[in-house]
Amino acid sequence: xxxASEGYVTPDGRQIGGVMMEMRNITLRFGGVVAxxxxxxxxxxxxxxxxxxxxxxxxxxxxxxxxxFYNPQEGxxxxxxxxxxxxxxxxxxxxxxxxxxxxxxxxxxMTVLDNVMTGRLTQMRSSIWAQALWWGSAEREETENRAxxxxxxxxxxxxxxxxxxxxxxxxxxKKRVELARALAAEPKLLLLDEPMAGMNVxxxxxxxxxxxxxxxxxxTTIALIExxxxxxxxxxxxxxxxxxxxxxxxxxxxEVRKNQAVIDAYLGVAHD
Amino acid sequence: MPDQLLFAIEVTLNGLxxxxxxxxxxxxxVLIFKASGIFNYAQGVMAxxxxxxxxxxxxxxxxxxxxxxxxxxxxVHHFAWEVPALLAILLTMTVMVAxxxxxxxxxxxxxxxxxxxxxxxxxxxxAYFLEGFGDIMWGSDIKTLDVGxxxxxxxxxxxxxFNLFGYGFFIDNLDIVATIIAAILVAALVxxxxxxxxxxxxxxxxxxxxxxxxxxxxLSFIWVLVWSIAGFVALVAGIMWGAKSGVQFSLSLIAxxxxxxxxxxxxxxxxxxxxxxxxxxxxxxxxxxxxxPLVGGATENWFAYVxxxxxxxxxxxxxxGEKIIERV
Ligand SMILES: Nc1ncnc2c1ncn2[C@@H]1O[C@H](COP(=O)(O)OP(=O)(O)O)[C@@H](O)[C@H]1O
Ligand SMILES: [Mg+2]
Numbered sequence: 001x002x003x004a005s006e007g008y009v010t011p012d013g014r015q016i017g018g019v020m021m022e023m024r025n026i027t028l029r030f031g032g033v034v035a036x037x038x039x040x041x042x043x044x045x046x047x048x049x050x051x052x053x054x055x056x057x058x059x060x061x062x063x064x065x066x067x068x069f070y071n072p073q074e075g076x077x078x079x080x081x082x083x084x085x086x087x088x089x090x091x092x093x094x095x096x097x098x099x100x101x102x103x104x105x106x107x108x109x110m111t112v113l114d115n116v117m118t119g120r121l122t123q124m125r126s127s128i129w130a131q132a133l134w135w136g137s138a139e140r141e142e143t144e145n146r147a148x149x150x151x152x153x154x155x156x157x158x159x160x161x162x163x164x165x166x167x168x169x170x171x172x173x174k175k176r177v178e179l180a181r182a183l184a185a186e187p188k189l190l191l192l193d194e195p196m197a198g199m200n201v202x203x204x205x206x207x208x209x210x211x212x213x214x215x216x217x218x219x220t221t222i223a224l225i226e227x228x229x230x231x232x233x234x235x236x237x238x239x240x241x242x243x244x245x246x247x248x249x250x251x252x253x254x255e256v257r258k259n260q261a262v263i264d265a266y267l268g269v270a271h272d
Numbered sequence: 273m274p275d276q277l278l279f280a281i282e283v284t285l286n287g288l289x290x291x292x293x294x295x296x297x298x299x300x301x302v303l304i305f306k307a308s309g310i311f312n313y314a315q316g317v318m319a320x321x322x323x324x325x326x327x328x329x330x331x332x333x334x335x336x337x338x339x340x341x342x343x344x345x346x347x348v349h350h351f352a353w354e355v356p357a358l359l360a361i362l363l364t365m366t367v368m369v370a371x372x373x374x375x376x377x378x379x380x381x382x383x384x385x386x387x388x389x390x391x392x393x394x395x396x397x398x399a400y401f402l403e404g405f406g407d408i409m410w411g412s413d414i415k416t417l418d419v420g421x422x423x424x425x426x427x428x429x430x431x432x433x434f435n436l437f438g439y440g441f442f443i444d445n446l447d448i449v450a451t452i453i454a455a456i457l458v459a460a461l462v463x464x465x466x467x468x469x470x471x472x473x474x475x476x477x478x479x480x481x482x483x484x485x486x487x488x489x490x491l492s493f494i495w496v497l498v499w500s501i502a503g504f505v506a507l508v509a510g511i512m513w514g515a516k517s518g519v520q521f522s523l524s525l526i527a528x529x530x531x532x533x534x535x536x537x538x539x540x541x542x543x544x545x546x547x548x549x550x551x552x553x554x555x556x557x558x559x560x561x562x563x564x565p566l567v568g569g570a571t572e573n574w575f576a577y578v579x580x581x582x583x584x585x586x587x588x589x590x591x592x593g594e595k596i597i598e599r600v
């Protein structure tokens with residue numbers, strides 16, 4: 001069923017579209033360390049795609065390649081049918097790809113509201129002169145963006161901390177604010193690096209629900225890294241499995257679960 | 273009212289006006305420091321360079337004329353035109369933006385992630401380069417700058433206070449204009465950084481580079497922007513001080529006045545720069561008035577630094593800085 005270039009239908013009845021992002025034979029090295037070794041896979045429109053694997057497998061590196069933070073030595077990145085030239089992270093963001101970080105990168109000195117507002121920067125069109133002089137379109141734009149940001153804040157249920165400086169928030173809420181900032185950009189593709197790491201069970205359930213709702217309500221394509229197998233199996237449509245920089249499995253959660261190489265990687269080594 | 277009190281009020285007013293200008297110069301430092309962690313030693317020389325360029329353009333001076341004459345054996349000095357002040361100010365601002373772009377592209381873009389001390393050294397290099405470059409471009413003679421700002425005693429204030437207190441305050445028109453312009457500029461900079469998209473981007477870059485990149489902010493653009501704003505601040509400061517005391521090397525020393533302001537207000541705080549500027553402006557004038565006569569005067573040379581030093585010992589993070597707590 002995955003061969004159909006026009007997409008497929010998930011067990012829960014969602015229609016998945018054609019290929020949005022394709023990684024072709026990506027190799028990424030840091031000096032002598034090969035973080036990613038000749039990996040290819042694709043991400044389809046509307047899909048929740050997971051990347052799993054033990055610590056140090058190269059998952060974050062892969063996300064950094066997609067978001068332009070790392071440039072691979074070999075391989076090609078294709079986005080919406082076109083080969084992407086080497087890009088700076090801010091250029092990738094402007095193409096409609098938003099992300100969160102494994103170690104959270106928020107603007108600690110700003111309020112939650114201001115943090116989420118920065119997510120709108122890619123959507124703001126008025127020129128620096130209009131901005132500086134607070135001309136016509138600039139004011140309307142600010143009001144529209146504010147309204148959108150408030151919807152995102154409601155959606156993620158963080159109304160009560162809108163005016164709180166982010167630096168004062170507990171870890172779980174920071175993760176949620178980071179997601180809010182990424183969502184504010186109305187991304188076509190949302191990249192989440194371990195969105196549930198370090199959370200308690202209840203927080204994990206909330207976050208899972210948000211991820212599913214985002215995909216469901218806005219049709220956002222999501223690629224996420226997670227190393228809790230249970231969570232991944234519940235959330236994702238297809239899974240890439242990495243180990244020591246190599247791809248050792250790729251398919252639906254059920255297929256991956258039965259894959260011998262994956263079982264070995266997870267059982268044979270005490271990576272975690 | 274007793275004479276002493278009247279004098280003190282007059283001194284305070286003059287101090288406040290000087291303070292606004294200090295605050296403006298300090299803001300030039302704060303903006304660059306916040307957005308890129310660079311302490312820009314060249315800020316004062318930028319003011320000198322801006323003023324030199326403004327005079328040069330207004331008088332229709334041929335840039336690099338010494339160099340051109342030496343190489344080609346010609347004898348050119350001036351074009352056959354003069355440029356009106358307002359147009360010349362716009363052209364000078366264009367030059368300052370070009371300078372901002374060059375400084376970022378040729379120097380600081382290549383030093384991203386370096387230690388603060390290395391960045392600081394680079395700005396020292398920049399300062400000396402710019403000083404020499406300004407000389408070669410516009411000549412090193414002392415110039416007068418007259419963009420048509422009013423000068424001399426403000427007679428209305430003199431008259432008004434004379435009728436009220438029987439003592440006329442001496443307040444210079446240029447100081448009044450400088451204060452108003454600097455105050456407007458300070459307010460505009462604060463509003464820009466708080467309420468506009470670029471201002472928000474600027475604060476974002478100041479806070480976290482990675483996160484800023486991830487929301488689509490070009491670091492280079494922001495850096496060129498802050499250097500341009502610093503260039504603009506330098507230009508305004510250059511015009512004010514140039515109009516007062518002529519355009520010459522000592523103009524670049526106004527940056528030294530901003531240092532104690534920064535020590536007082538904190539290197540990253542915009543309100544700190546404003547309040548710090550006012551405190552130092554008023555403080556040094558009042559101190560000179562009250563204590564100067566007892567110690568033989570000239571306290572204005574050191575008062576600000578001593579105040580800042582005392583302040584550093586008790587509150588190293590500055591007036592508005594967050595308390596620094598070592599994480600262990
Ligand atoms: N910026 C970097 N510089 C050097 N080595 C890196 C860098 N980023 C990742 N690596 C290395 O690449 C490998 C994969 O790391 P990473 O992608 O973070 O793994 P994962 O996210 O799967 O835990 C590790 O060996 C790591 O040390
Ligand atoms: Mg990782």
